[in-house]
Amino acid sequence: MKILVAIKRVVDYNVRIQIKPDGSGVMLEGVKMSINPFDEIALEEAIRLKEKGLAESITVVTVAGKQAEEQLRQALAMGADHALRVDTDQDLQPINIARVLEAIVKREAPDLILMGKQAIDDDCSQTPQMLAGLLDWPQATFVSKLELADGWVRVSREVDAGLEELSVRLPAIISADLRLNEPRYVKLPDIMKARRKPIDILTLDDLSVAMAPQLEIVKTEPPPPRKPGRKLASIEELITELKQMGVLS
Amino acid sequence: MTKLLVIAEHDGEVLNPSTARTLACARALEPEALDVAVFASEGEDIAAAAARLQGVSRVLLINHPANQHPLACVLAPQVVSLAAGYSHIFAPGTTFGRDFLPRVAALLGVPQITDIMTVRDPFTFDRPIYAGNAVTTVKAPEGKVVATVRPASFKPVEEMPQAAPVEAMHLDVQIPEHTRFEKLHSEKGDRPDLQSARIVVSGGRGVGGKEDFERIFRLADRLGAAVGASRAAVDAGVVPNELQVGQTGKIIAPEVYIAFGISGAIQHLAGIKDAGTIVAVNTDPDAPIFEVADLGLVADWKEVVEAMEKAVDEA
Numbered sequence: 001m002k003i004l005v006a007i008k009r010v011v012d013y014n015v016r017i018q019i020k021p022d023g024s025g026v027m028l029e030g031v032k033m034s035i036n037p038f039d040e041i042a043l044e045e046a047i048r049l050k051e052k053g054l055a056e057s058i059t060v061v062t063v064a065g066k067q068a069e070e071q072l073r074q075a076l077a078m079g080a081d082h083a084l085r086v087d088t089d090q091d092l093q094p095i096n097i098a099r100v101l102e103a104i105v106k107r108e109a110p111d112l113i114l115m116g117k118q119a120i121d122d123d124c125s126q127t128p129q130m131l132a133g134l135l136d137w138p139q140a141t142f143v144s145k146l147e148l149a150d151g152w153v154r155v156s157r158e159v160d161a162g163l164e165e166l167s168v169r170l171p172a173i174i175s176a177d178l179r180l181n182e183p184r185y186v187k188l189p190d191i192m193k194a195r196r197k198p199i200d201i202l203t204l205d206d207l208s209v210a211m212a213p214q215l216e217i218v219k220t221e222p223p224p225p226r227k228p229g230r231k232l233a234s235i236e237e238l239i240t241e242l243k244q245m246g247v248l249s
Numbered sequence: 250m251t252k253l254l255v256i257a258e259h260d261g262e263v264l265n266p267s268t269a270r271t272l273a274c275a276r277a278l279e280p281e282a283l284d285v286a287v288f289a290s291e292g293e294d295i296a297a298a299a300a301r302l303q304g305v306s307r308v309l310l311i312n313h314p315a316n317q318h319p320l321a322c323v324l325a326p327q328v329v330s331l332a333a334g335y336s337h338i339f340a341p342g343t344t345f346g347r348d349f350l351p352r353v354a355a356l357l358g359v360p361q362i363t364d365i366m367t368v369r370d371p372f373t374f375d376r377p378i379y380a381g382n383a384v385t386t387v388k389a390p391e392g393k394v395v396a397t398v399r400p401a402s403f404k405p406v407e408e409m410p411q412a413a414p415v416e417a418m419h420l421d422v423q424i425p426e427h428t429r430f431e432k433l434h435s436e437k438g439d440r441p442d443l444q445s446a447r448i449v450v451s452g453g454r455g456v457g458g459k460e461d462f463e464r465i466f467r468l469a470d471r472l473g474a475a476v477g478a479s480r481a482a483v484d485a486g487v488v489p490n491e492l493q494v495g496q497t498g499k500i501i502a503p504e505v506y507i508a509f510g511i512s513g514a515i516q517h518l519a520g521i522k523d524a525g526t527i528v529a530v531n532t533d534p535d536a537p538i539f540e541v542a543d544l545g546l547v548a549d550w551k552e553v554v555e556a557m558e559k560a561v562d563e564a
């Protein structure tokens with residue numbers, strides 16, 4: 001079995017973002033960047049499947065500029081076998097990322113695609129579902145557990161009502177939730193070894209993808225501020241406040 | 250012409266309040282027509298409830314055995330087959346809408362807007378990014394507008410005495426067989442729903458283990474409140490995942506949110522930005538939750554819970 005994992009380079013989840021004063025976006029210069037945490041979990045799951053002997057090879061792919069090779073190297077050091085970068089400096093949105101990935105899937109013919117449930121920068125949570133739609137493949141989103149058997153994958157999905165179990169037939173697309181696993185730490189020798197693994201680069205022209213129209217980003221601003229709060233001095237004071245709000249009646 | 254189709258969310262028996270919230274967003278576009286589609290196996294009662302919601306022009310009821318559980322690959326082609334008459338297709342930004350709507354957008358070849366917070370005009374909307382630490386205004390291109398609505402940003406529309414017509418429909422689409430629903434584990438019980446409760450009592454890692462958390466549940470029951478939790482409490486296996494509040498859990502807007510032993514990571518705060526009053530109880534005076542709390546108290550959560558229980562008993 002061949003697994004494809006799609007990863008995105010994003011601002012690290014520990015960074016407190018700054019919004020540019022002219023409203024043109026979020027400051028990215030000099031900010032720590034990482035693999036989107038959900039994608040790291042997707043990759044970890046792929047590696048575990050390979051370690052169990054259920055998969056032969058893992059390809060990681062990203063659609064991004066050259067800087068994202070840092071994250072591809074990280075993925076190779078974790079345990080991916082091949083890395084692919086589709087080169088673009090455009091800000092492609094999920095509909096077009098999905099179209100590019102569709103072209104990659106046609107070339108690579110994976111049996112299973114693992115992705116993150118959402119990118120923590122745009123918080124879209126769209127690309128896996130869109131790719132599944134374009135390929136007419138089954139999808140299982142927000143997955144916190146998966147088991148492979150007889151060409152099917154049985155998953156648990158984190159939904160608002162609780163945990164939903166689905167079975168999807170391969171080839172399929174799965175998007176990872178936080179509880180699926182805890183990604184391993186990469187060891188130094190693996191980082192050294194990963195430096196020597198090649199990264200294949202493709203262009204949008206190589207793939208001849210027809211682009212869909214995108215959303216226009218008009219402006220980006222800080223969220224409306226909340227009114228400043230107060231620190232209370234004692235439990236009694238809190239009880240009085242809660243009574244006034246009608247919480248304790 | 251703004252003609253809107255809203256896809257109803259339900260559990261097979263009752264309409265989820267997220268539908269009425271999505272309709273509130275839809276009404277802000279001042280549409281000429283506002284239809285609701287109910288995909289179900291036996292959805293008569295759900296359709297009747299949807300027909301009484303304010304602003305609805307018509308309810309389309311698509312009963313089919315394959316619609317018993319909401320599966321994205323089953324819903325998407327059906328929604329696409331209805332799309333021709335509409336300029337906009339909206340669904341709630343819950344795990345239900347987030348799962349199938351991007352698939353619809355991909356089949357229609359248009360981008361999707363996730364989590365509308367504000368309507369500026371029928372093509373221009375505000376939505377949160379970076380866990381709600383920024384708000385971006387986006388304008389949809391020519392063509393159909395496909396969007397999920399952030400339920401916490403809209404108050405549900407009212408129920409009306411007069412009901413809109415319900416039309417049963419049959420759609421001629423191929424239902425895929427590559428996906429099987431197996432089961433749903435839900436631990437909800439009789440407690441109020443986290444996403445519509447007036448009061449939410451929430452606990453984090455600071456609360457401790459399962460037994461300690463029982464006290465949070467007990468307090469919530471006394472207050473008629475829903476229970477929420479941080480990711481740390483879910484990861485520790487102390488509470489089920491459906492209680493998680495935050496960027497990757499539920500986004501909620503209760504009148505009162507009471508956080509016990511929650512530090513206030515940005516991913517958690519993303520879920521409570523719309524709460525009326527945030528109350529935080531934490532032993533660490535420097536916990537970031539105090540930066541957003543309307544009322545903060547540096548104290549041990551157990552002592553506060555005890556005092557609250559006593560106050561309720563005396564009331």
Ligand SMILES: Cc1cc2nc3c(=O)[nH]c(=O)nc-3n(C[C@H](O)[C@H](O)[C@H](O)COP(=O)(O)OP(=O)(O)OC[C@H]3O[C@@H](n4cnc5c(N)ncnc54)[C@H](O)[C@@H]3O)c2cc1C
Nearest residue numbers: 453454455479480481495496497498510512517532533550
């Ligand atoms: C991609 C990603 C997505 C995430 N999504 C979410 C999400 O949706 N929701 C979410 O919640 N988290 C999410 N997280 C996790 C988040 O970053 C934090 O790790 C988590 O919210 C911390 O939970 P906590 O506040 O309960 O625990 P901690 O940060 O450990 O805080 C515990 C607090 O309890 C206090 N405390 C200890 N003892 C007591 C006592 N006796 N009385 C009172 N207070 C006490 C401590 O002072 C401390 O402030 C996400 C993380 C990532 C990477």
Ligand SMILES: Nc1ncnc2c1ncn2[C@@H]1O[C@H](COP(=O)(O)O)[C@@H](O)[C@H]1O
Nearest residue numbers: 006062063115116118119124125126127
């Ligand atoms: N530029 C990209 N390159 C590769 N994969 C991506 C890219 N953008 C998004 N993805 C994948 O799609 C998932 C969901 O992203 P999004 O729809 O933007 O929330 C991510 O977790 C990745 O797995």
